Amino acid sequence: MTLQQLKYVIEVANRGSINEAAKRLFITQPSLSNSIRDLEEELQLSIFERSNKGIALTKEGVEFLSYARQVVEQAELLESRYLNTKPSPQHFSVSTQHYAFAVNAFVSLVQEYGQDEYEMALRETKTYEIIEDVKSMRSEIGILYLNEFNEKVINKILKAANLQFTSLFTATPHVFISIKNPLARQSIVTIEQLQQYPYLSFEQGEFNSFHFSEEILSTMSHKKSIRVNDRATLFNLLIGLNGYTISTGVLSADLNGNEIIPVPLDCAETIHVGWISHKNTVITKLGAAYVEALKHAIYQ
Numbered sequence: 370m371t372l373q374q375l376k377y378v379i380e381v382a383n384r385g386s387i388n389e390a391a392k393r394l395f396i397t398q399p400s401l402s403n404s405i406r407d408l409e410e411e412l413q414l415s416i417f418e419r420s421n422k423g424i425a426l427t428k429e430g431v432e433f434l435s436y437a438r439q440v441v442e443q444a445e446l447l448e449s450r451y452l453n454t455k456p457s458p459q460h461f462s463v464s465t466q467h468y469a470f471a472v473n474a475f476v477s478l479v480q481e482y483g484q485d486e487y488e489m490a491l492r493e494t495k496t497y498e499i500i501e502d503v504k505s506m507r508s509e510i511g512i513l514y515l516n517e518f519n520e521k522v523i524n525k526i527l528k529a530a531n532l533q534f535t536s537l538f539t540a541t542p543h544v545f546i547s548i549k550n551p552l553a554r555q556s557i558v559t560i561e562q563l564q565q566y567p568y569l570s571f572e573q574g575e576f577n578s579f580h581f582s583e584e585i586l587s588t589m590s591h592k593k594s595i596r597v598n599d600r601a602t603l604f605n606l607l608i609g610l611n612g613y614t615i616s617t618g619v620l621s622a623d624l625n626g627n628e629i630i631p632v633p634l635d636c637a638e639t640i641h642v643g644w645i646s647h648k649n650t651v652i653t654k655l656g657a658a659y660v661e662a663l664k665h666a667i668y669q
Contacts, residue, residue, distance in 0.1 A: 466493070
């Protein structure tokens with residue numbers, strides 16, 4: 370087993386394609402495939418599953434990848450310290466529900482650890498896709514919430530995918546509304562008071578189950594309802610239509626300005642927001658730094 374082979378595995382995992390990885394590594398596709406197969410034979414381990422749809426990490430491959438990344442990272446530290454070589458581009462990906470604090474944390478991460486070269490990804494996406502991204506190591510970390518309604522279903526899926534949920538904070542429900550909304554002057558609002566306003570929620574696509582909803586009380590009916598795909602559209606509709614959505618109450622004036630405010634919702638529910646990762650892998654340096662940035666963004 371060589372350091373070069375470990376770098377090959379990491380690049381293929383990052384690209385999700387042997388062909389694309391070969392282009393980035395400036396080697397032929399057969400050479401890359403043979404090198405990885407030699408490694409698998411040596412270790413008697415299947416790192417990747419190959420099919421007509423492409424290539425994906427096996428369960429054992431996910432664990433192997435986490436160790437490979439640690440070894441390569443340490444080797445690069447030695448090289449940069451003693452050989453004055455140029456550091457390799459940093460790689461990090463996170464998938465998240467539509468939380469402003471997740472974006473703030475990502476900005477802080479890049480500002481602190483971004484080198485001259487880096488390849489990072491921030492995916493604000495659907496709940497099911499967050500789980501799939503982390504399961505397949507497309508993202509190292511995923512951010513979502515659990516509550517009494519969805520936790521049995523979500524935890525069952527996480528367990529089957531060998532993922533774990535780590536809590537970040539517990540919140541009471543709030544509504545996000547425009548400062549021009551008549552309810553903005555209240556210290557707390559009720560479900561009945563919201564009925565006349567458009568309810569805004571995030572589309573979950575093919576997996577549009579109530580359990581995958583980003584908003585609590587997902588089974589509640591609404592006279593006026595609009596689904597959207599991105600946070601900017603949702604916030605524009607909050608302002609333009611005097612709509613509302615239900616969330617944690619954690620907002621960022623830096624990203625969202627001062628036209629949207631959180632108002633407590635009269636509801637006994639609790640929202641447990643946290644991050645998911647693989648159980649059998651060690652989180653990378655950037656992953657650990659991002660978790661710390663999340664905590665700072667939430668409590669600043």
